[in-house]
Amino acid sequence: MNQENQLQNRIPVIDKEVSWDKTQVIMSKTNAFGIIEYANETFVDVSGYEDYELMGQPHNIIRHPDMPKVIFKVLWENLKSGKNFHAIVKNLAKSGRYYWVITDFEIAKDENGVIVNYFGRRQSVPQEVITQHIIPLYKKLLQIEAASGVEFSEKYLIGFLEEKKRTYVEYIKELIYEHEKGQSKFSQYVAAEEEEEEERGFFRRLFNR
Numbered sequence: 237m238n239q240e241n242q243l244q245n246r247i248p249v250i251d252k253e254v255s256w257d258k259t260q261v262i263m264s265k266t267n268a269f270g271i272i273e274y275a276n277e278t279f280v281d282v283s284g285y286e287d288y289e290l291m292g293q294p295h296n297i298i299r300h301p302d303m304p305k306v307i308f309k310v311l312w313e314n315l316k317s318g319k320n321f322h323a324i325v326k327n328l329a330k331s332g333r334y335y336w337v338i339t340d341f342e343i344a345k346d347e348n349g350v351i352v353n354y355f356g357r358r359q360s361v362p363q364e365v366i367t368q369h370i371i372p373l374y375k376k377l378l379q380i381e382a383a384s385g386v387e388f389s390e391k392y393l394i395g396f397l398e399e400k401k402r403t404y405v406e407y408i409k410e411l412i413y414e415h416e417k418g419q420s421k422f423s424q425y426v427a428a429e430e431e432e433e434e435e436r437g438f439f440r441r442l443f444n445r
């Protein structure tokens with residue numbers, strides 16, 4: 237276990253949410269190994285760390301113990317192969333409080349195609365999606381990991397998604413999309429318009445880029 241993990245584990249977890257401006261985007265930049273090189277003001281505000289405490293630290297400084305390992309396994313498999321990945325993540329602030337986000341990544345490569353930096357952007361996730369769908373799934377994955385390891389939480393996740401005939405990203409996209417549709421005053425209009433919206437377009441709109 238490295239120093240940062242020890243630091244992370246020393247934070248007493250508090251079952252309370254960080255109060256933050258959910259219209260903001262939480263952004264960070266890392267090197268190819270996930271070491272933080274830059275964090276925007278919102279990242280600093282929400283995580284509760286000072287800039288000097290974040291720079292040079294591994295990104296797992298904000299890892300929450302309620303997060304199943306398998307989600308990060310899939311996230312890193314995608315990032316290392318140069319692919320964006322949208323994950324719903326519970327993060328741990330310095331105060332011990334939590335904040336839920338959905339991720340969006342950009343990957344910077346050098347002239348030889350070698351990954352040099354990752355840019356991570358995070359937005360808030362509707363509470364209903366978290367409470368009704370993500371918490372029960374992650375709880376199950378965590379229990380499986382504790383009992384039988386990540387090999388089997390991954391198998392469970394694969395089975396869960398196979399049953400739904402979705403990838404993880406398709407599944408969370410649908411959860412957020414269905415929630416948005418239910419919220420919209422013009423739901424029929426939005427539904428018709430967005431029925432054609434592809435996954436890439438959906439997340440581009442969500443992240444305003």
Ligand SMILES: Cc1cc2nc3c(=O)[nH]c(=O)nc-3n(C[C@H](O)[C@H](O)[C@H](O)COP(=O)(O)O)c2cc1C
Binds near residue numbers: 299312315
């Ligand atoms: C650009 C970037 C952003 C990341 N953002 C987060 C994040 O918000 N929360 C998080 O727990 N892990 C994030 N990670 C993943 C961490 O590097 C790490 O894999 C994760 O915290 C799990 O810790 P572990 O790999 O030590 O098990 C990010 C990685 C990259 C490259």
